[in-house]
Ligand SMILES: Cc1cc2nc3c(=O)[nH]c(=O)nc-3n(C[C@H](O)[C@H](O)[C@H](O)COP(=O)(O)OP(=O)(O)OC[C@H]3O[C@@H](n4cnc5c(N)ncnc54)[C@H](O)[C@@H]3O)c2cc1C
Ligand code: SF4
Ligand code: SF4
């Protein structure tokens with residue numbers, strides 16, 4: 211009957227495999243079927259009961275897939291005849307944790323490795339969860355009772371103590387594990403055992419799990435030393451009582467009524483929470499769930515990855531590199547032979563599973579339309595030249611400025627400048643995804659030297675930086691912009707190849723926002739080494755047409771997680787499209803910026819330049835009405851896939867013409883979508 215009760219319980223609550231693993235019958239495809247094999251917990255490495263059974267050390271699995279969770283030896287010493295077997299078994303388990311301090315000593319002695327001491331898995335579930343599968347036994351007393359739950363021979367020794375307290379408190383006595391004296395209760399299943407413990411007035415036990423469930427259900431208990439013929443097995447109880455500071459529950463022959471019945475568990479929830487966190491951290495690491503990368507080192511985020519590079523910058527093993535995919539976008543890749551599954555990359559990733567986006571929510575303190583009074587600076591900038599002024603303000607404080615600039619090959623990457631002149635290279639939008647490379651590490655270097663830093667970039671890059679830093683710095687100012695999306699560096703290169711082969715000379719300078727023909731004309735210009743020049747409006751230039759038709763944006767930009775009100779920059783900049791309607795007096799067609807001051811720090815920075823700009827407050831809703839990219843992502847078009855498929859083979863102008871439709875249609879589409887000036 212007892213067997214039937216256990217079978218019923220496992221049928222209802224345990225998902226079992228259709229096969230068992232024996233030494234001479236290990237399923238052939240076992241390795242392919244599972245990512246990981248876990249051994250544990252209660253007495254799984256007890257040399258007396260298990261005798262070093264091969265499956266307990268997972269010897270059938272590759273080393274990298276072997277995990278021991280809170281494995282228990284149950285004893286403090288390994289008999290000499292098992293030492294070699296145990297040392298070899300332990301040596302091949304990639305992630306080891308044990309349940310008892312004595313177990314950690316054994317692992318250290320046999321392998322030289324330190325390992326975590328974690329709670330028994332039964333403690334990972336809450337009392338409520340356990341009670342949801344508990345069942346009241348038909349033979350349970352109607353009134354109050356003391357529960358005796360013993361495996362060893364201590365019952366007789368404690369019988370007098372138990373009876374003495376039972377009589378004093380008018381309690382029934384339930385002897386759950388006494389087949390002879392209480393046969394009806396002996397046949398109880400695990401679900402009935404849970405209910406017996408949860409409802410007991412007091413539990414007397416020599417069982418580790420008798421104590422565990424008493425703690426979980428907040429029942430007073432007294433634990434006796436187990437008296438067996440075999441080796442002493444009290445190590446697991448010692449660890450349990452000391453972990454929960456409950457040593458007073460051990461029977462010492464002198465327990466008075468007050469001590470037996472008035473157990474104080476008020477400190478237990480906090481300890482339990484901390485221990486559960488440690489257990490989950492171990493499992494996450496062991497199962498590689500804490501890493502951005504899968505077993506082959508490929509980024510698990512797929513299209514969600516924004517390519518910010520924060521994971522690469524934060525990896526303590528320096529085993530993450532940013533590599534180009536077929537479309538020319540950078541994605542992180544880890545060398546898993548060096549990765550230690552510490553989970554830092556996932557914790558740092560601004561779009562990783564553990565990121566709580568609520569923390570980025572912002573509502574601007576003020577929104578302004580601004581034009582720099584420095585006309586030269588405004589000419590070199592995309593809209594009102596506000597960024598350049600902010601850069602000069604931070605530099606005047608002895609700080610450094612980070613931004614995106616073209617290098618000699620016209621590739622776009624992040625760099626820093628400590629002079630106003632140097633920061634000019636960052637002015638003007640580069641419609642290409644920029645590489646952050648060493649920038650995040652350099653930022654922290656300057657901050658640690660107490661130098662003010664202005665970091666400017668896309669919202670996802672500033673989020674990556676903030677995640678990487680992990681805390682606020684008073685002297686860090688972040689500036690981002692309303693971001694339509696970033697085009698592929700490979701598409702930019704193919705476009706430059708096309709322009710260079712057309713002109714017969716290499717390109718040495720590029721501007722996407724040449725204002726010589728007016729701000730709203732939106733002209734792309736290229737200067738070539740031989741002195742020749744190319745200029746074309748956005749409706750005719752093949753690159754800008756591909757960009758504005760959303761053919762070459764990074765996949766993550768089509769489902770951007772950093773649209774307003776999310777973001778974490780102190781100031782957000784944008785082109786004030788629609789200024790001619792909202793504030794016509796501010797429009798001179800030389801560029802007007804929208805400035806969202808998002809934080810007090812941003813306000814202080816803006817105060818430093820307020821005398822160098824012409825500005826007007828604007829209603830936020832009106833300001834972004836002409837700027838759909840503020841709140842919504844560009845739709846991914848079916849033509850995008852074909853565009854990239856043909857990028858390597860077709861000339862760029864033909865590709866653009868093929869997939870962007872006529873320039874007149876493009877102009878009309880944008881006019882009605884309100885995107886950029888029509
Ligand atoms: C890819 C991209 C998409 C944009 N989409 C929009 C949009 O949809 N709507 C809108 O209103 N504004 C958009 N902007 C911003 C806009 O073009 C101006 O940058 C903004 O109006 C600020 O202008 P400014 O004159 O004050 O400063 P600018 O001198 O134009 O500011 C340049 C700043 O942008 C940074 N920057 C330039 N290129 C990059 C890059 N590739 N990656 C990271 N940072 C870069 C520089 O570091 C510098 O801080 C976009 C900018 C970029 C780079
Ligand atoms: S070592 Fe840590 S941070 Fe680096 S890849 Fe592995 S899990 Fe990520
Ligand atoms: S940190 Fe940035 S680059 Fe790394 S996985 Fe996350 S989004 Fe991608």
Ligand code: SF4
Pocket residue numbers: 516668669670671693694695696764766767768770771772
């Ligand atoms: S659209 Fe979003 S994901 Fe794409 S670059 Fe801009 S902020 Fe990053």
